[in-house]
Each structure stands twice: as C-alpha cells, then as structure tokens.
Amino acid sequence: MIGEEAMQKRALVVGLGIAGMSAAIGLRRAGWTPVIVERAAERRTEGYYIFLFPEGVRAVADLGIADHLHTRNPEWRPGGNSWSVDRRGRRKPVLGLLDAPSGVAAVLRGDIEAALWQGITGDGAEDAVEVRFATTPVEITEGAGGVRVLLEDAGSGKQYREGFDLVVGADGMRSSVRRMVFGPDEDYLANWKAMICAFQMKEQVPSYEASDSVIVSRPKRAMWVFGLADHAPCAWLTYRTKGIPDRFAGPSIEQVRAAFSGMDDDPVVRHVLHSLEQAPDHVFDSIHQVRMRRWSKGRVVLVGDAAWCMNTYSAMGSSSSLRGGAALGVALREHPDDLSAALDAWETGLRPYITRQQRSARIKQQRFVPSSRLAEALGSVVLDLIRRVVHRRMAAEYTAWSALSGTAR
Ligand SMILES: Cc1cc2nc3c(=O)[nH]c(=O)nc-3n(C[C@H](O)[C@H](O)[C@H](O)COP(=O)(O)OP(=O)(O)OC[C@H]3O[C@@H](n4cnc5c(N)ncnc54)[C@H](O)[C@@H]3O)c2cc1C
Incomplete structure (x- = not known):
C-alpha cells in the first residue's frame, strides 16, 4: 500500500530513451510523479536494429506495454536465414x-521507444507523464529533504530551479547527470x-x-x-x-x-x-563500457547506459535498460518510506545480472569482430557445430509445425 506521502513524491528523469521511459513507467506504478526532460526538441522515432533478449521481453510485459511492442522476426526457413x-x-x-x-525478438530501437511512449502517455491526459523537450539540467544540488535542479530551456535560453525528491539520470553513455554528480567521464568510461x-x-x-x-x-x-x-x-x-x-x-x-x-x-x-x-x-x-561501483548517490540514481553501458557487442543494453527501469519502480514500491533502502535493494538485485552481461560482452565481441x-x-568451427545441431532441431520443428497447421511451406 502506498502512503499518501509517497503519492506526492516527484522525480526528475533526465533522458527520453529506453532507460528513462522505463524508469518513468516504473516510478508512476510506484505512486511517484515523474517529470521527463529531454535534450532533443522532439521524440526520436528512428533507430538501429536491436536484439531484444528474454529479460527485455519480460520487462516489457512487467511494464504493461507488451501489447504495444511491434516485433519483426523473419520467418525461419530450413537452412536458416x-x-x-x-x-x-x-x-x-x-x-x-x-x-x-530462448526467444529473442528482432526490433528497431524505435519500436521499443514507441511502445514505451504509449506507456508514458497512458490512456488519457490524467495518466500521462509530463515530458519537457529541449530541456537539460545544468546544476544538481542535494539538500536536506530534496534535490534542487537548475534546468535550462534550450529554445528560450531560460533557466529555472525546481525541487524533486529523486533525480534519475537516464541520459546515455556520456551522461551529464553522472558528470555533475559522480565525476568526469574518464573515471567511468572503459x-x-x-x-x-x-x-x-x-x-x-x-x-x-x-x-x-x-x-x-x-x-x-x-x-x-x-x-x-x-x-x-x-x-x-x-x-x-x-x-x-x-x-x-x-x-x-x-x-x-x-x-x-x-x-x-x-x-x-x-x-x-x-x-x-x-x-x-x-x-x-x-x-x-561504463563501470561504476555504485549507481546512486543520495537522491540521484543512474539507469541504463548512463550507469552500466554494456556496449553494442553485448546486445543487452536495451534489455537491461528496460529491466533496470522496471526494477527501480518495484524497489520504490516495496520501500515507500525509505528511499535509500529502495535504492540499495534495487542495486543489490540488479548488479549480478549487469556484471554477468558486462563480462560476457568480451566473448561476444569475438563473435561480432x-x-x-x-x-x-576457431569461432567459425565452434559456431558451425552448434549451427548443425540447432538447425536440425529447428528443421524438425518446422516440418512438424507445417504438418500440424496443414500449411504448404
Ligand atoms: C549500433 C548499436 C546497436 C545496438 N544493438 C543492441 C542490441 O542488439 N540489443 C540491445 O539490447 N541493445 C543494443 N544496443 C544498446 C542499446 O541501444 C542501448 O543500451 C539503449 O538504447 C540505452 O538506452 P538509454 O536510454 O540508457 O540511453 P540512450 O538511448 O542514449 O538515451 C539517452 C537519452 O537522453 C537524452 N539526453 C542526453 N543527454 C541529455 C541531457 N543532458 N539532458 C536531457 N536529455 C539528455 C538523449 O537525447 C536520449 O534521448 C545497441 C546500441 C548501438 C549503438
């Protein structure tokens, strides 16, 4: 049960990417009021190819946006594609x-962001998360009981201060929130x-x-x-x-x-x-790769590439951003009156998975390049052996499915 006090809590989410929108949905489900600021003047809709792994697909379901996600897996053919x-x-x-x-989904980054956008705009104006475009934080100061953020509107050049209970930095690998609160990029970018x-x-x-x-x-x-x-x-x-x-x-x-x-x-x-x-x-x-010992400091927390960018070789950045945002909401819901306990629980639960994925990126790099x-x-011999086994099984399933469904394929 979320207390009256928690219902009033406001969080500033910096970045309208996969991590920022996932966190905003998670926060809203925990009874918080998220406000998203995005540097760009409008929502990006394009993007490159993404493999969405089962962890990401599960997080999409946990965030309640599964019906909005368009996937584009090619139909498998005997002999492979x-x-x-x-x-x-x-x-x-x-x-x-x-x-x-394991059921990997092929999508474009824009497909995931479109589904998340549906999630944050909700069913009507009452549910919708407030999004301010062309807006960036330029100063973050934590005081007793809250964070004061100096925000800048790029259009008008106007700067204004606003208070929040939590700041979520979801502004990507070269995060400005990380730079302002945790230190320079050189300390974290490998x-x-x-x-x-x-x-x-x-x-x-x-x-x-x-x-x-x-x-x-x-x-x-x-x-x-x-x-x-x-x-x-x-x-x-x-x-x-x-x-x-x-x-x-x-x-x-x-x-x-x-x-x-x-x-x-x-x-x-x-x-x-x-x-x-x-x-x-x-x-x-x-x-x-972004390596940090701790993803939060006081009332500022980082998610997605800002916190743990695994890089493109891992093919897990989107899945982990979705999972990280959804899990943040769960932790805040389970610790409604204790932010520091919520952030501890969130990080303890997530860290082993992130560490595993960051490590495996080196091996995957050999596969990609x-x-x-x-x-x-060596890679070619090993993969060819696995392919023979996997494709034999898939061909058998394909034949069985064709026979069952009566489709002439
Ligand atoms: C080529 C390529 C292929 C990839 N393939 C895969 C894949 O197959 N599978 C997979 O899971 N992942 C893949 N990834 C990784 C995945 O795309 C990222 O991990 C994921 O998109 C990270 O999301 P994010 O929200 O943390 O960061 P970002 O996508 O970087 O979003 C950050 C947002 O913050 C905004 N922003 C930045 N600075 C500010 C500021 N100062 N103020 C306000 N807003 C700001 C940006 O404009 C942006 O909207 C790939 C990445 C690349 C580059």
Whole structure:
C-alpha cells in the first residue's frame, strides 16, 4: 500500500530513451510523479536494429506495454536465414542470434521507444507523464529533504530551479547527470578501442532474400546486415582501432571507408558502403563500457547506459535498460518510506545480472569482430557445430509445425 506521502513524491528523469521511459513507467506504478526532460526538441522515432533478449521481453510485459511492442522476426526457413561471406565471395549458412532457443525478438530501437511512449502517455491526459523537450539540467544540488535542479530551456535560453525528491539520470553513455554528480567521464568510461557505425538500409544486398542476414567478418573489422520481416535491413559495421578518432572531426563516412579499404572488392561490402552514403542518418561512435561501483548517490540514481553501458557487442543494453527501469519502480514500491533502502535493494538485485552481461560482452565481441585470424577460424568451427545441431532441431520443428497447421511451406 502506498502512503499518501509517497503519492506526492516527484522525480526528475533526465533522458527520453529506453532507460528513462522505463524508469518513468516504473516510478508512476510506484505512486511517484515523474517529470521527463529531454535534450532533443522532439521524440526520436528512428533507430538501429536491436536484439531484444528474454529479460527485455519480460520487462516489457512487467511494464504493461507488451501489447504495444511491434516485433519483426523473419520467418525461419530450413537452412536458416543468416549467411557468412568468405574471402572468395562464397556464402555459407551461419548460426544467427535469432536461432537461439530462448526467444529473442528482432526490433528497431524505435519500436521499443514507441511502445514505451504509449506507456508514458497512458490512456488519457490524467495518466500521462509530463515530458519537457529541449530541456537539460545544468546544476544538481542535494539538500536536506530534496534535490534542487537548475534546468535550462534550450529554445528560450531560460533557466529555472525546481525541487524533486529523486533525480534519475537516464541520459546515455556520456551522461551529464553522472558528470555533475559522480565525476568526469574518464573515471567511468572503459575504452574498448573500437568503433561502431549503424544505419537503416534502403534495400537488401542484391541476390539475398529481403529478410536475410549477411555477415562479412574479418580480423578486426566486420560488417553485418540484419534482415527484418517487414522492414528494410539494418547495417552494423564495426572495427577495432588503437586510435579512437574525434568522432566529430571530419566526415565519418570517410573514416568508415578507410577502415574497410581492401575489403571493398566484395559486392556485399560495396553495397553496404554505398548504402551508408545514401542513408539520411547513421550512428558513428567509439565503443566503451561504463563501470561504476555504485549507481546512486543520495537522491540521484543512474539507469541504463548512463550507469552500466554494456556496449553494442553485448546486445543487452536495451534489455537491461528496460529491466533496470522496471526494477527501480518495484524497489520504490516495496520501500515507500525509505528511499535509500529502495535504492540499495534495487542495486543489490540488479548488479549480478549487469556484471554477468558486462563480462560476457568480451566473448561476444569475438563473435561480432574477431581479434585475429585464429579467433576467426576457431569461432567459425565452434559456431558451425552448434549451427548443425540447432538447425536440425529447428528443421524438425518446422516440418512438424507445417504438418500440424496443414500449411504448404
Ligand atoms: C549500433 C548499436 C546497436 C545496438 N544493438 C543492441 C542490441 O542488439 N540489443 C540491445 O539490447 N541493445 C543494443 N544496443 C544498446 C542499446 O541501444 C542501448 O543500451 C539503449 O538504447 C540505452 O538506452 P538509454 O536510454 O540508457 O540511453 P540512450 O538511448 O542514449 O538515451 C539517452 C537519452 O537522453 C537524452 N539526453 C542526453 N543527454 C541529455 C541531457 N543532458 N539532458 C536531457 N536529455 C539528455 C538523449 O537525447 C536520449 O534521448 C545497441 C546500441 C548501438 C549503438
């Protein structure tokens, strides 16, 4: 039962991404009044390909937005939907992440954010969470019984102070809340000496089925095309590099082209690089992991990439952001009169899962972009063995299902 006092509590959530909206729904379910501030002038709707793992799918259900989530898993075909292209341009079937028996969902980031948006806007104005666009915090000061935040409206340049009972920093890997309250980025960002570029393609690589996934992976650089059921595929390019460039210095497309030079005699690589030039926008960034001993300090707590960015190789950032936001709401509901006990319980419950995922990202990195020719060869042998077993089982299920449903496939 939530006390009258708890019903009045207000939280400032910084960031309208997956973590911020999940936390806002969790807070509202715990009887709090969240207010979201977002730096951008409007809600982003685009985004790259995301594998949503069962933890994320469960959190979507816990947040009450499962009916709003649009998933785009391609229908599985005997022989699989994922292909690897070797140095001589030959394709062979490979184990795709969607072949995992655990039920991974293929979505775009915009699909998750659209479902969360439905959740925070609610059934009517009374339920809706207040969202202020083009607004950022510029100063956070904790005092007795509350946090004073100096907010700035980018449109008018106006600054104003407002009091909250809790501040939730959900403003991504380069979080400004973390910088203001916990310290500089250098204290928390572990540099993985690698770059990522991701974008939505207009068209599939010629000669592949629309929903196929295609991988061209060589030591230290790899290009993945992720196929979707009802959308053009997304490209995901990554390379290892010692010198992380200033991502804002010089055109990113040139940097990507230089990183893949020598591979561009392959038609898949050529098509993807050409698509990058045609794409209206793309993500280009260095890869880091955020490591923190503690995710909260007094009345300020971090969630999602701001707190524990696992990075793109883990493929668990969205799932963990959803789970983290939902769990924060549960902890606050279970400790309505003791914020510090709620934050302790939340972190104790979540930390082992986050640590496990952060550690496993190193192994997954080898899968996505091998560090050497030996790692590439070993990975290929192991994955091929697993693929044979998994695909045999899936083919049997496929045949049984076709027979049962009477569909001629
Ligand atoms: C290419 C790529 C592929 C990925 N693939 C996967 C995958 O397959 N599976 C998976 O689970 N995860 C994946 N991820 C990770 C996943 O996208 C992130 O972990 C997740 O989106 C993090 O959400 P977030 O809300 O914490 O941060 P963000 O998405 O970074 O959102 C932060 C929000 O805060 C806002 N903001 C920033 N600063 C301020 C400020 N000062 N004031 C107000 N607002 C501010 C931003 O505008 C933004 O809206 C991938 C990431 C990338 C880059």
